[in-house]
Amino acid sequence: MYLENLSLKDFRNFSKLEVNFDPYVNVFIGANAQGKTNLLEAVYFLALTRSHRTSSDKELINFEAKSATLQGLVHKSQVEVDLKMRLTPKGKLAWVNRLQQKKLSRYVGQMNAILFSPEDLSLVKGGPAIRRRFMNLEFSQINPEYLYFSNQYQQVLQQKNNYLKQLASHKVYDQVFLDVLSEQLAGIAAEIIYRRFKYVAALNTYAQDAHSNISNGQEDLQVQYHPSISGLSSDDSVEEIYQQVIANFKKNKISEIRTGLTLSGPHRDDLIFTINGKNAREFASQGQQRTIALSLKLAEIQLVHQLTSEYPILLLDDVMSELDYKRQTSLLSYIYGKTQTFITTTDLEGISWEKIKSPKIFHLE
C-alpha cells in the first residue's frame, strides 16, 4: 500500500500543508525543529489514530488553532481509500471514504504504518510499559478486535480500580459489584492475552530470522510474551485463559481491596528478549539493542504482510544515520520495492543512497 497524498490543517507546526508522495521512497531533509518528525507523526496518526510520541492528542493541534485536520488517499492492491481525521479538544472524529466511523476500531487498519525512531531503542532497556505500548499499537493495526478489546480493557480497568479505591476507603461495601467488574475484566483480558500469545509467536519467528541475518547467524534472538498471570500457555483457549484470570483475580481480591489496584492482567504484562539465551534487557550492548529494535520492526513489516497481504508504510525517523552500513543494507533489502518509505534526516551524509533508486526529496523549512 502507499499514501498518495496528504493534507494537513493546523497539525503541529503545519498550519496548512498539501503534498504528493512518491510510491516508493520519500526523503524529508531539514534542520532541527522544522517539522520532519511532525510530518511522520501525521502519517502515523492518519493510520493509527494515535501518535507514537504522545498520548495527549491536544498536543497535536497547532498552538494557534482550535482543531486539526488530516486527510490522505491510500492506494492498496485492489482499492483506494480516502482517510480523514479531525482532532478537537473534545475528541477525535474519523472518516473512511467520507463516511464517518463511529468506532475508531472500524477505522484503524485501513492503512498500516510502522515507525522506527531512535526511541525504539528503549524497547529493549526501558520499562515494561514501553513494550506493552508496542504490543498494543502493533497488534491493534493488524486486528481491529484487539484494538476494541484493548480500549474496553482500559475502561473497565479504570472502573474496577475506582471501585477498589472506594472499597479501600470504606465508601462502599458491596463486593458483589466488584466481582461483576472482575468477571467483565477477565473476559476482556482473556481475549487480549490470547491474541498476544499468537502475535508475539509470529513476531518471534520473523524477528529471529531478521536478527540472524543482521548478526551473520552469530546471535539467536528470542521474543517471548510474559503475561503477569503465571501458568498461562500459548496453547490455551480464550475460555481456559479466562478461567485462570478469574481464579487469579479471586486469589488477589483481598490485596486488591487493600491497595485499591488491579494487581495482575494485561496492563502488567511484558515481553522478554533474549540473545543466545541471555536476557537482553540486562546484557545487550548498544549495538545489540539497535539490532533487536531493527529486527522487531522488520518482523512487524512481515507480520502485517502475512495478515493483510499488503506491505505497511514504513516511517524511518532519524534512524538511517544511526545504523551502520550492514544494518542499513539489511533494512533496505527487506523493504526495497515492497513498502513505501518515508525517511527523515538532517543531512544526506551517512546514508547509503545507492540502495535507493530516485527518491523524492523534500526540503523542510
Ligand code: ATP
Ligand atoms: P529534529 O531534527 O530536531 O528531530 P524535527 O524537524 O523532527 O526536528 P519536529 O519534532 O517535527 O522537528 O518539531 C518541529 C517544531 O514543531 C518544533 O519546534 C515544535 O516546537 C513545534 N511544535 C510541536 N507541537 C506544536 C504545536 N502543537 N503547534 C505548533 N508547533 C508545534
Ligand code: MG
Ligand atoms: Mg525529529
